[in-house]
Structure formats: C-alpha cells, structure tokens
Amino acid sequence: MSYSVARPIHDAVKRQMEAETLGYNDPISIDLARESVVRWMKQEYDWSIASNSVGFVSDIVTGFGAILTHFLPPVADIVVPTPAYGPLLTVPALFGHRVQEVPSLSSSAFHRMDFEGIERALANGARLVVLCNPHNPTGRVFTAEELGRLAQLVDHYGARVFSDEIHAPLVTASVTHIPYAKVSAAAASHTITASSASKGWNISGLKCAQLIFSSPADAERWQHVADFFIKSVSRLGVSAIPAAYDHPESHDWLASVRTQLARNNALVAETVARRLPEIGYSPAEATYLAWLDCRAYGLREPARFFRERVGLAMSDGGEFSAPGHLRLNFALPEDVLRKALTALVRGAELLRSSRPLEETVTHHA
Template sequence: MSASDGPIPLLAAKYPDAIGAWVAEMSYDVARPIHEAVARELQAETLGYNDPVSLELARESLVRWMKSSYDWSVQPDSIGFVSDIVTGFGAVLNNFLPPRSHVVVPTPAYAPLLDVPAMFGHTVVRVPSLVDGPRQRMDIEGIQRALEDGARLVVLCNPHNPTGRVFTVEELTELADLVERFSARVFSDEIHAPLTLTTVPHTPYAKVSAASAAHTITATSASKGWNIAGLKCAQLIFSAPQDAARWKHTAGFFVRSVSRLGVSALRAAYDHPESQLWLDTVRARLARNNALVAETVAARLPEVIHFPAEATYLAWLDCRELGLEEPAAFFREHVGLAMTEGTEFSAPGHLRLNFALPEDLLAKALSALVRGAEILRAGRHHERGSTQHA
C-alpha cells in the first residue's frame, strides 16, 4: 500500500511558478491495485472499446461498494455510465427536464453546475447558502421560493464542493420533502462521498426516503476518492425505475466516451482490500491537513473566516475582510500560491485551497497565505501612516 507523494504535473502546469493548490486533484500516488489494473490492460493491449462483461462487473463492484459503505441497495440495471460528472449532468439536463426549465443551484457551487444548464437552454436560479457558525447550510426557504416560481430541478452537491459540508440526514430529509411537494427533481452530485473526514457520515440522498429515490438521479465516481479523474469513468444511478428505463434509449451514446482503463480502475478501487487501506490512509492524512489549515487560519489570519471541511480536501476561505477584488490573483502574483477564485463559485472575495498536498508543501502554502496577509496589513499600515502624515 502507498499513499506517498507522487508527481503533481496538473497542479503545477497552469501556474509553474506557484504552489499549486487550485485544482481538485490530490498530489498523492495512486493505490497500487489501481496502478496494476491499468498496467494489466496495457500489457494485454486491451485499449479498445469497453465490452459488456467488463461493464457488468463494474456495475456489480459499484453495487457492493454502495452497500458496504452506505448500506444503500442499488440495482445493477439502475447504473448508467458516463465519462465524468459534468457530462452526466448535461445528460440529465438534456433528457430528464422539460425544455427551458429553471434549475436551482445553491451557491457557492462548482462552476460547471452553474454554467452547463444554459448550454441546454435552461436557466439557473442561484440560491446563496446561509452561514451557520463554522459551516454553511442550504437556504431551504430560498429553494422553496424558486420551486414556487416553477423551478423543476434542484442541484445537490453532497459532500459539497467547495465548502466541504456533509449534509445531515435531517437536512436531506427537509430538502426531499420540499422537492416532493413541488413534484420537482434532484440531481445529486456525490463524487466526494469516499472522502469524509469527520464523524459525520455520508448519506446518499436517494436513500433518505422512497420519495427522494423516486425524484433523484445520483452522480458518482471513484475519481475523487482514488485520484483517477483522468481515466474518465463515472456513473449515474437511476433510483426511479422509469428513469432507468428512459436512460436505456440514450445509454449507448454516453458509454462510448467511458474509458476501458477507467472501468478497470473502478473495479480495483472498490473491490481490492489494499485500495480500501489506501483510502483509509489518505483520509487520515487529509484530516491532519484539514486541522493544520484550521489552526493556521485561527492563529495567524484573523481577517479570514475558515469553514473546516467535513469531507473533500478543499478549504473554503472567506477573505472579504482582506478587501481584494481578486484574492486568488493577489496571492498568486505576490507570494506564489495558486488557489481558485471565489467568483468561479458565485462567491466573490472567497478562496478555495486544495490541502491534498505533501505535508512540507502544505506548510509552504500556508506560510505563503500568511505572508500575503502580512503584505496587505503592511500596505494598509503604510497608507494610514501616509494619510496621517499628510
């Protein structure tokens, strides 16, 4: 088993002169069983199309994983394959909504969830989340108003990117009751589910009730948990039988974009005991890094509000008190730390920091974050001094 540090070309490629803490990808080696599964495909030169047997075995792997991890019983014939979550979202928007629907997206939100609906003729209704102490929660009343105005789909991201929330059963039930009352639908992006970091467990939204199962399409993948997003193999789970039947009319189009290597990696991730040990090791490591971010912000960044992640490897930072229009650009240009701008998530003045870094590199990233704030403080102090002197 290995969860050691590996090369980080993608994290460094966009901003080669900065510490890469921007894209949602871990900078850790892939689990050995996954590496070996991909190597076997290469050695056998099976780099062609997927075959029905491999896909069915992958379905069975996913069924076992959902049952053992979340006590969620998923039927193999309810599982469809897509290349990635964004493609799956587009498929749902195109095939399961009336034309020109309104789509409710609680914000902050992963940028494609905000942008993709317009590509299919739909309108996004942004509902800002509410700050509740050290975490954010959905604005149920705001979502209700959008549904009252005719919205047909609510987008749920759980665990949440970028805030790291793991929504409780009570929160999910409240949403399910509301959506059911308005005969609407839910697209539930649960790609970060394997990466819970606290005692709060992940609960699949479709498992909450018979009503939620009937109105939900769930998107999932091994890509985030095992750091294999580039292998292009995600799944849609149609917990309503009529949705599964409808998907069969379009499934062939989407499965063509699914990588055979990704299917092999999925099975190695979900089925191999060593891959489970790798995941446990990574989660423990991420929990320590998450705590280090919290400690650093609390001790040295009084202007910044940090929302400690309950899952994922993403730190969500409210930096509005720093007074910067583009905080990500400032930290990248002045201290060489590349993070993601909050405007991408419909949250200006915020930053998303990826803490799935080697410990020494994370320490450097946090030192750079502190140094950037110190530069701003010194600048403001100099401006005040100049004003008083004048």
Template sequence: MSLPVISPVGMDLPAATTRSLLATKYPGAIGAWVAEMALGVSEPIQEALLREARNGTLGYNDPTSIQLGRESVSRRMHDCYGLDVAPEAVGFVSDVVSGFAAVLRHYLSAGEAVVVPTPAYTPFLTVPKQFGHPVVEVPGTYGPAGHRMDLEGIDRALADGARLVVLCNPHNPTGRSFTPEELAALARIVGSHRARVFSDEIHAPLALTSRRHVPYACVSKLAADHTITATSASKAWNTAGLKCAQLIFTSSSDAARWNTVADFYVRSVSRLGVAALVAAYEEQAASEWLAKTLFRLRSNNTMVADAVAGNMPGVEYQPAESTYLAWLDCTRLGVDAPAALFRQHAAVAMCEGAEFAGPGYVRLNFALPEPVLEQALTAMSRVVREVMRQ
C-alpha cells in the same frame, strides 16, 4: 499593493506533483486550485492499468467489463451507504459534468429552470445555460456551524416553476457534509413541487469526520423517486483523467428512460477507467490506501485551520467535513480578487470564489504533500499580515 513576490522555484516537489495539472497551469506557483490530489495513486489501480496494457486490452469497453463495473458500484453503494440499487440501474458516463448534461438533456423539458444553491461547483452554474435552461441561484447562509442551504429560497424557486435542484453532497466548495435532517427537509420541499434532484456525490468517500456519508436518495422513498445520483471513484482514488463516472437511478422509470440512450454515453467511458474503478472498490489494498490518504487529509485539514486561526488575521475558515477543499473567507482583506493576490504575492495558485458565486472567498486544495502545504500556508500568512497592516 507593494507586496513581495514569493516564488517556490527550486522546491523539492514530488515528480507526480510537478507533472500534474495542479502545477503546470501556473508555472512557478504551488498548485492548490483544481480538485485532484498530489498524493499519488494506489498500487492496485496501477497494477490494474498495467494488466490491461499487458493483455493488449486498450480498446473499447465490452459488455463484460461494463457489467463488472455495474456490479462493483452496486455492491459498494450497499456495503458503504446502505443504498440498494440493482446493477442494471447503474449508468456509465465519462464524468459527472457529462452526466449532469445528460440529465438536463433527457430529463427536463425545454426551457425549464434549474435551481443551483450557491456557492456552487462552476459547471453547475454554466452548463444548464448551454442547454437552454435558466439558472436560479439560491445563496446559502453562513453561521457558527458553517454553510447551510437556504431551503426557503429553494422552495420559492420551485414554486416559481424551476424543475431541478442541484445538490452537491458532500459540498464543493465548502466541504459540508449535509445531515440526514437537512436532506430530508430538502426532499419534502422538492417532493411537494414534483420536481427533481441531481445529486453529485463524487466526494462521498472523503469524509474527514466521524459522520458517515448519507446519500440523498437514502433519506426517504420520496427522495429516491425524484433523484438521479452521480458518483465516481475518481476523487477519492485520484483517477479523474481515466473518465469513468456513474449515474445511479433509484426511480425505475428514470432507469428505463436511461436505457434508451445509454449506449451513446458508454462510448465515452474509458476501459482503463472501469478497470481502475473495480480495483478501487474491490481490492483490499486500495481501501487501505484510501484510509491512509484520509489520515493525511484530516491532518492537512487541521494544518489549514491552525494556520488560518493563528497566522491569517482577517481570514476565516470553517474546517471541511468532507472533500480536500478549504473554503477560505477572505472578504475582510478588502481585495477584489484574493486568489490573484495570493498567486502573485505568495506563489500559491487557488480558485477565486467568484467562480463559484462566492466573491471574496478562495478555494484551497489541501491534498498536497505536507511540506508543500506548509510552505503554501506560510507564504499566504505573510501576505495576509502585510495586507492587514496596510
């Protein structure tokens, strides 16, 4: 394909952007692939980390630190989402993927299949196989309102013997915020088969519409009894490298089982991560930082939607309802690897949809400084128009 190669070399990028994983994996390209923000870190979190360093407390976590973290998570779940969970029912893991692996290891019997609605965050498709659990992919549907789970397909997979459904709520990569009605319907299906749900809710604070996030475990007692919820402050407050995520147990028997193995997993949790978690959830200035960041993300989401609608013929985008991830339908471009096309000819690095079991799509991280995002969209638009002319 005879397209020009565009390079952003020489752009005045913020220092944090040029040093981040977003930028360094693909030198010379605008990084819009991995799910971390190029929008900085709040002052309360910075101060919490500096305070630990000044106090010389860079060693292992201690029971007091972990208990403060548990209490902070418990308060936030209640205050923000109406989910009542005791601090003792909050478990610590290094990250959501490690928590997912722990659930596979301790809550499923050998060889039991895992249902993964697709498109899906890549580790949900690959990690079960590493633990001997077959993956049953259930492709979702697309319509005027965007992505939807195929509930009938999930029902069939559970009827065939699968024992765990992976729910990503809000959804990565499509940015959907599932409605209470959708979640309740899933709960009835899972409950009828006496199966489980692993609910990844790491993007919960990143709502881009007026709709309030609804934890899956909140929709009914039935859902609470068969759910293990994974969460973290890492996406909303941009602290993924600090390794501090949580599993929330809304079944007393699941919580009791976790307590038999919890000491092993808490060893992998960073003390700095717990300090950042408490600052994010407890400090007013951290909440204000998140509110300002959400304002920018909503604006950026609109920028992506406008660019696609006005300047990218052959590309479609249903604006994200949550997260900072845009799931762009590039199937009409007629190329096998659209992300590779954009990386080579627009110098914009994104994820291939095929990595999420969604070939023909790309996932664009729009948590970028506005001028950087504008340059990325302009370069992508030039490539799309050229492709559609050929």
C-alpha cells in the same frame, strides 16, 4: 490530490496496457464494473441499488448535461445553491436552461442550505435542484434532517434532484455520508445520483463516472440513450472501478489518505485560527478543500493577488459565484502544505501592511 494512486488501480491499468486492450469497452467489463458499484454502495453506505440502475458516463459534468437534456422539460429553470462548483452554474445554459442561484446561509459553524430560498425558486417553476453532497467548495456533509427537508420540498413541487456525491469517500471520521436517494421513498423517486471513484482514489483522468437511477422509470428511460454515453467512457477507467471499490488494498489506501487529509485539514484550521483571524473558515467535513472567506481584505480577485504577490495558486471564489473567497486544495504532502500556508500568511501580512513583497516560488494548492 498530489498523491500516487492505489497499487491495485495502477496494476489494473498496467494489465490493460500490457495486453494492448485499448479499444472500446466490452459488455463483460462493463457488467463487472456495474456490480462493483452495487457492492460498494451496499458496503459503504448500506444503500441497496439494482445493477440495472447504474449507468456510465465519462465524468460528472457530462452526466449533468445528460440529465438536463433527457430528464427535464425544455428551458426548465435549475436551482443551484451557491457557492457552487463552476460547471454546475454554467452548463445549464448550454442546454437552454436558466439557473436560479440560491445563496447558502453561512455562520461561524458551517454553511447550510437556504430552504426558504429553494422553495421560492421551486414555487416560481424551477424543475431541478442541484445538490452537491459532500459539498464542493465548502466541505459540508449534510445531515439526514437537512436532506429529508429538501426531499419534502422537492416532492411537494413535483421537481427533481441531481445529487453530486463524488466526494463521498472523503468524509472525516466525525461525520457520515448519507446518499440523498436513500433518505426516503420520495427522494429515491425524484433523484439521479452522480457517483465516481475519481475523487476518492485520485483517478479523475481515467474518465469513468456513474449515474445511479433510483427511480425504475428513470432507469428504463436511460436505456434509450445509454449506448451513446458509454462510448465516451474510458476502458482504463472501467478497469479501475473494481480495483478501487473491491480490493482491500485500495480500501487501506483510502483510509491512509483520509488520515493524511485529516491532519492537513487540522493544520489549515490551526493556521487560520492562529495567524489569519480576519479570514472566515469552517474546517471541511469532507473533501480536500478549504473554503476561505477573505472578504475582509476587500479584494475583487483575491486568488490573483496571492498568485502574483506570494506565488500561491488557489481558486477564486468568483468561479463559484462567491466573490471574495478562496478555495485551497490541501491534498498535498505536509511539507508542501506548510509552504503554501506560509505563503498565505505572508500575503495576509502584505495586505495588512501594504508593503512590497519579494518574489517567491509558486506553490500550487
């Protein structure tokens, strides 16, 4: 996000710098961060987790790799509903696993999981389903009914779920994030949840994510490899966790950011509806990402077109196994977002008229 961090996080990192404590993490700081995670999950989601269920990794992608290595049989297939965050599609192959993509079902209302497709993949031997909730890139927040149906399927086939929930703090006021592992005892028994303050508080570079093992057996297994992964966790990131999860000023900061994101989200939706009727779009229920269906333009690489012709940088849907789409990051100051949307409209006009366009200044979104 193009926003400054909350003051308590800034101060926590500054204290570490001033004390020149930039060595390895110490057990006391790790325990304080772990207890902070426990409190946040209870306070925000009414989810009670044990402190020994919280493991630390540098980031979610590293955590995903750890699960693929230590909690799955060798060469087991992975189910990834698409569109999907790129590393969720590419990382499994690095560890010897094959991805079975299951395209999600989409409508004018929102994207939803293809449960029949997921069941076919599980019936064909897949051992892990990747759940991204809130979803990157579509911005969906899955309902209790959807999560419960997935849990029944996974439990029936004796598989697992890796639940990426790092965008959970960034839900809109109209929806509620439900931790997948909280849905049922069956879900808790087969889930490893990825969590982090990185997205909610804009601190991805501090490198301190969490894996939550809701199965006691999984928590015990993690202890055999936990020391290896905690070596890669940043001391600065560890200091930021209590500052984010526990400090009232950080909570106020998050509320303010969510209010701004709601305004920006509405601005994107209004612009698309009024000026870009050929683009398919469902306003995000969470995250700071707009998922734009631009297939009507017939472009193989729409992101390249908008970047080169109108100076607007977005992520191409091909990165998410959804060619013809664009992902626009709207966590911007409102005036910058308006410039970005103006460029988006200009690009669409160019496509409609096929006439040359003057050079413009690049706006990153």
